[in-house]
Amino acid sequence: MKILVVDDEPLFVEFIKKYLDTLGYQDVATAASGIEALRIIDRIKQPFDCFLFDIRMPGLDGIELCQKVRAKSTYAATPILMITSMTEKSYIDRAFLAGANDYITKPIDRAEISARVGMVEALVAERKNTLALLQQLDDPKSKAKETISFEEPISLEEIDCIVPISSLENYLLRLGKLRLFSSSAVGFHVENADLIFAKTERLEFVDVLSEVAVAIKDSLKDSQTLLTYAGSGDFCAVQSRTRRTDPDELEMLINDTILQRLEVVAGSDLSVPRVRVGTPAANGLMSFNDPTHIIFQSIEDARQRKNTKYSASRLRTKGLRDAG
Amino acid sequence: MPDDVQVKSMPPEMSQSVAKLRQKFVDQLEQRILALEASLVDFVKSQAKTKPANAICFQCHNISGLASSLGFDEIGAAAAAADCAWGRAIKVNLSPAALTPALETVEKLLELLEDALEP
Numbered sequence: 001m002k003i004l005v006v007d008d009e010p011l012f013v014e015f016i017k018k019y020l021d022t023l024g025y026q027d028v029a030t031a032a033s034g035i036e037a038l039r040i041i042d043r044i045k046q047p048f049d050c051f052l053f054d055i056r057m058p059g060l061d062g063i064e065l066c067q068k069v070r071a072k073s074t075y076a077a078t079p080i081l082m083i084t085s086m087t088e089k090s091y092i093d094r095a096f097l098a099g100a101n102d103y104i105t106k107p108i109d110r111a112e113i114s115a116r117v118g119m120v121e122a123l124v125a126e127r128k129n130t131l132a133l134l135q136q137l138d139d140p141k142s143k144a145k146e147t148i149s150f151e152e153p154i155s156l157e158e159i160d161c162i163v164p165i166s167s168l169e170n171y172l173l174r175l176g177k178l179r180l181f182s183s184s185a186v187g188f189h190v191e192n193a194d195l196i197f198a199k200t201e202r203l204e205f206v207d208v209l210s211e212v213a214v215a216i217k218d219s220l221k222d223s224q225t226l227l228t229y230a231g232s233g234d235f236c237a238v239q240s241r242t243r244r245t246d247p248d249e250l251e252m253l254i255n256d257t258i259l260q261r262l263e264v265v266a267g268s269d270l271s272v273p274r275v276r277v278g279t280p281a282a283n284g285l286m287s288f289n290d291p292t293h294i295i296f297q298s299i300e301d302a303r304q305r306k307n308t309k310y311s312a313s314r315l316r317t318k319g320l321r322d323a324g
Numbered sequence: 325m326p327d328d329v330q331v332k333s334m335p336p337e338m339s340q341s342v343a344k345l346r347q348k349f350v351d352q353l354e355q356r357i358l359a360l361e362a363s364l365v366d367f368v369k370s371q372a373k374t375k376p377a378n379a380i381c382f383q384c385h386n387i388s389g390l391a392s393s394l395g396f397d398e399i400g401a402a403a404a405a406a407d408c409a410w411g412r413a414i415k416v417n418l419s420p421a422a423l424t425p426a427l428e429t430v431e432k433l434l435e436l437l438e439d440a441l442e443p
Binding site for chain 2: 019110
């Protein structure tokens with residue numbers, strides 16, 4: 001695995017390199033600043049598989065560097081670990097929103113770096129599978145050999161604030177009890193996702209999911225929300241618990257937004273996705289549950305809910321309008 | 325050299341590397357002390373204080389992460405405290421109420437760094 005470590009403290013960089021070396025990662029390049037890192041990234045022939053960025057650096061900080069790297073198509077999904085002694089939630093939130101997959105806190109210990117980089121290796125393998133799939137989708141001859149499954153948690157990288165589900169799980173696992181208590185998860189289920197999947201080419205299905213993601217993101221109106229696609233037509237958003245989310249109102253707003261966005265596609269016979277919104281799920285302060293269970297609990301709640309009367313009638317009138 | 329416990333609990337190949345890095349850290353202490361003192365002088369003398377204040381903050385931040393990772397826990401904690409104090413002071417435009425504790429934390433850090441220089 002080819003790794004780039006970026007930190008403005010040379011002795012710390014040497015320390016991380018030694019640790020990575022003892023863990024079996026010898027192909028490690030280093031940079032002392034964000035600008036130097038970008039120069040290395042642009043020059044290199046074989047892309048990096050993983051990045052470790054210090055957050056606090058003079059000039060271009062680690063979060064800005066993360067955004068710039070994510071903007072490069074080659075690195076849209078490359079695992080990025082932030083190294084930080086900054087435990088304030090705002091830094092962690094900004095890091096995940098910028099596209100980071102996880103973070104390592106200073107002081108670094110061997111077990112933590114081994115666990116985090118080990119997770120990255122798994123992400124790299126997952127990413128290679130996704131890239132192979134995308135290449136198949138682009139190749140018309142291979143459309144008959146599509147391997148994407150309905151259950152697959154496809155990474156919708158180009159949408160702002162969408163993170164892979166593994167990153168959202170990491171985020172919740174690392175939050176700590178108090179911060180976890182102040183967060184809640186809202187589940188969204190596209191109730192006709194299986195029908196859309198059956199009727200469309202896979203690229204179209206990804207486009208539909210992207211439209212749903214944008215509708216959810218716009219309806220939530222919170223730039224700090226982390227949203228993920230969990231597969232099977234399920235999305236989950238993690239946001240501050242203080243945000244009062246009325247599932248019925250949010251459901252109406254999302255479905256109206258989807259209708260507006262997809263109505264402009266003239267001549268399209270795409271089925272319009274219908275989204276159900278669950279009640280927010282949160283962890284109690286004294287809870288010993290796995291923090292990530294709120295993702296699956298919120299999705300399950302969304303799956304169990306019935307469409308509101310309003311959105312059902314709106315869909316009927318759409319049918320009438322379509323019939324002329 | 326203080327705080328050897330962390331080094332002893334590592335695998336042998338890492339222990340040797342960290343022991344060398346710890347020695348390098350101690351060898352570089354004088355430079356770090358001089359750099360921090362220069363930033364403090366710059367801060368006191370400058371009209372525009374934000375830039376030297378940020379420089380002090382960054383230096384404390386770097387010492388904090390490095391020292392605590394190498395097992396110099398007391399230095400790491402003092403540097404982290406100084407980093408936080410200066411960060412807070414910068415956020416409130418270096419008000420006197422925030423500046424006094426910030427300066428005290430750097431003084432404490434400098435004392436610990438000087439103590440670490442002694443054989």
